[in-house]
Structure formats: structure tokens, C-alpha cells
Amino acid sequence: MDHKCRGCGAALSDVMVDLGPQPLANSYVIPQNAHRGELFIPLTVYVCALCKLVQLHHEVPPSDIFSEYAYQSSWSDSWVEHARRYVDLATERLGLNEGSKVVEIASNDGYLLQWFVRKGIPVLGIEPAANIAAIAEERGIPSRVEFFERAVGRQVREESGPADLMVANNVLAHVHELHDFVGGFTELLAPNGRATIEFPHLLKLMEQVEFDTIYHEHFSYLSLLALEPVFAAEGLSVVDVDELSTHGGTLRVWLAHTGSAPESPNVERIRQAEAAAGLGDLATYTQFGATVAAHKREILRHLIDLVESGKRVAAYGARRILLGASFHAPSNSAERERAEDLLLRSDDSGAVGAAARAHGVRYLVVTPALLAGKGLELEQIEARRHLRRVHLTGRPGAEFVAIYEITS
Numbered sequence: 001m002d003h004k005c006r007g008c009g010a011a012l013s014d015v016m017v018d019l020g021p022q023p024l025a026n027s028y029v030i031p032q033n034a035h036r037g038e039l040f041i042p043l044t045v046y047v048c049a050l051c052k053l054v055q056l057h058h059e060v061p062p063s064d065i066f067s068e069y070a071y072q073s074s075w076s077d078s079w080v081e082h083a084r085r086y087v088d089l090a091t092e093r094l095g096l097n098e099g100s101k102v103v104e105i106a107s108n109d110g111y112l113l114q115w116f117v118r119k120g121i122p123v124l125g126i127e128p129a130a131n132i133a134a135i136a137e138e139r140g141i142p143s144r145v146e147f148f149e150r151a152v153g154r155q156v157r158e159e160s161g162p163a164d165l166m167v168a169n170n171v172l173a174h175v176h177e178l179h180d181f182v183g184g185f186t187e188l189l190a191p192n193g194r195a196t197i198e199f200p201h202l203l204k205l206m207e208q209v210e211f212d213t214i215y216h217e218h219f220s221y222l223s224l225l226a227l228e229p230v231f232a233a234e235g236l237s238v239v240d241v242d243e244l245s246t247h248g249g250t251l252r253v254w255l256a257h258t259g260s261a262p263e264s265p266n267v268e269r270i271r272q273a274e275a276a277a278g279l280g281d282l283a284t285y286t287q288f289g290a291t292v293a294a295h296k297r298e299i300l301r302h303l304i305d306l307v308e309s310g311k312r313v314a315a316y317g318a319r320r321i322l323l324g325a326s327f328h329a330p331s332n333s334a335e336r337e338r339a340e341d342l343l344l345r346s347d348d349s350g351a352v353g354a355a356a357r358a359h360g361v362r363y364l365v366v367t368p369a370l371l372a373g374k375g376l377e378l379e380q381i382e383a384r385r386h387l388r389r390v391h392l393t394g395r396p397g398a399e400f401v402a403i404y405e406i407t408s
């Protein structure tokens, strides 16, 4: 395959680790379909030999389109507290006040911007999921329903002026068009403004062999080394870095327009730490695959030993339930079943809309297993007036995943 690096455009040929075909991390097989198997998609992590950006290049899985839609950031108390502390820090560091403007990308339900609002600091959220943005609006947080990109940054600036602070937490790794996304910051950021971007640090992933954090929705695995050229190409520079413990080790980079602010010694310290760990050398990445394989063999050996010595092995896992006609209220399976049936069978768009809103669901994922379980044909789903197909992977008649937007 001839993939191009989404950082520098070079041809990608070096594999950092090949985890083989894997099911989508957030997919959920309902118990009655457990015997039918599920869709597996290759999970191969490439590293760019030139800029060292670590990235996936697979057929876009459906979860990418809507995974964030069913999740509200406010459900995590520790994350809301993280946001509150950040807001205090940023307000003080940048001297923000009633005359400032803060814009958050992927602002979700307002978990973060609410703390600026309480300080009387004007905010705007940009959030692609309409149902989640509506919750933010109800809380008094102005929100635009949009995917962020260069053109959106330009438009927001024209309509409501530049931003003194822009925030993007745990969104950069999910972005396909890295330059177009970062370019939106360049457009919207005030001349002396700051942007902060938080992302899981690749250095920690590699040091702690956190290969379980590699999944289909997570397109890039980020280091300062690989990101600085992307920022530079868009006229932005990293002027400070905070190291955080969230998500197994996170970097928060502070960005400014190039030449507008001095650089903190923290930036060089992280550059040096990455260099010392060998992130500048291609071999460091390609050896990672061997480390992962060694872990796999060790675990298998251990399991085999346990079984042969007569021990029993139990497994426990917790997965977010987002895919399928599944809802994030799994505790009430009867209610979920009723909503599933309504979404799949009903032609009453009002009732469907009410059910979808009640469950915070905007998309319906249809697989052959689901249809078989309900005794339905894909043609029947296609005919529903309240469902608009937005994605199809595979072929109807064979293995496929179709995604429908609930339009009522």
C-alpha cells in the first residue's frame, strides 16, 4: 500500500508494530450474537522514516465517525476536576478576564468551558456532535456544531473575532487532516494568544509498552519531535510544555504564533528526553514491535503453564458500549431492546427521534449479525425515512458495517 505520512507527506513503509486484525475497540456484540463473530480490521502502526510521526492508515472504521457522540465528558468526575484546575491555571497564567475570549475544540458538553463561564470569561465551544453540543447550550455555553478545520477557524474569527486562548484536549490523535486542523488554530488565534493541546505522549507509550492504547480510532501517536514541524509549517511554535499524569502520560503543549513569545526551558527539556529515548532513530520504533511480540509470547507461556498445572483462568474487561444499536444505558437491557427495535423497525419518525434523544444516540450501526438477530433485511433499513446512510464498509450480502444517521 502506498500511504503518505500525514505529518510530512513522505511515503510510509516502516512498520512500528503490527497488532494483526483486531475488532473495533468500542464495538460491542450483544450476547445473543456472541456466536456470530465480529468484524476484524488490520491494526498496523507505521512510523514515518523522515519525521517519525507514528500513525495508522487503515480503511476508516465506522467508530471513527461517531465514537465521541455517545460520550459525555462530564460523566468523569476526575476529568471535570482536571478541567477546573486547568481553567484556574490558564486564567492566571494568561491574565484572562471579561474582555478575553476562549474557544475550545471538541468542547463536548461544556465540562471545561463551564469553569470559564463561572469566571465571567466569554467562551465558544466547537463540537461536531449536535446532541452533545445541545447539552452544552442548555448549560449556557455557546456551541457551534462543526468539525474543526482551517476554514472553520477563519470563519469564526470573521464572525466573532480572534481567540485569546484555544483549547483542544485529546482530539489531535483522532484527526485525519493534521495540517488542516492545526491551520485552524493559526487562523483563529489572536496575535498574542495561546493555544493548549493535550495528547497522550508517545514516549510514555513506548517506555511503558502501552500497546493497549493503540486502536483504530486513534490515528496518530504523538511526540514533540513529530509535531513541532507540523506546527512550524502552520506558523505556530511550542512555547511551553506541561507533563501530566492523565491517560498514562500526557503532554500539554502551549502554542503561540511563531516569534510572538519566548520559549520556556521546559520545551528543550522534553526535546532532550525524547532524543535520549531514541525517538529520533527509526530503529527505536521498529524494535518496539519485537518488544510487543515478546510480551505476547510471555503472556501465552504463562497462560499455558497455568492451564497445564490445572489452574482456571478468568478474564475481565470493561468496554465502552457505543457500537451496534447499543446505548450507553446498558444497565437496563429491556429498555435498550425496546429502543433498538424502535430504531430498526419503526417508520414513526417522531417516536424514533424521541428514543434517540432519550438515549443520546445519533447514529445507528447496522451489521449482518444485528439484522439476522432481528430478522430484518438491509433493504428494510434503507427504506426507513428517519435513517440516512452515512457510511458503508464492506459489501451488502457479505460482511459489512453500515452507519445511519438518525435524522428525525
Ligand SMILES: [Zn+2]
Pocket: 005, 006, 007, 008, 009, 010, 048, 049, 050, 051, 052, 053
Ligand atoms: Zn512524516
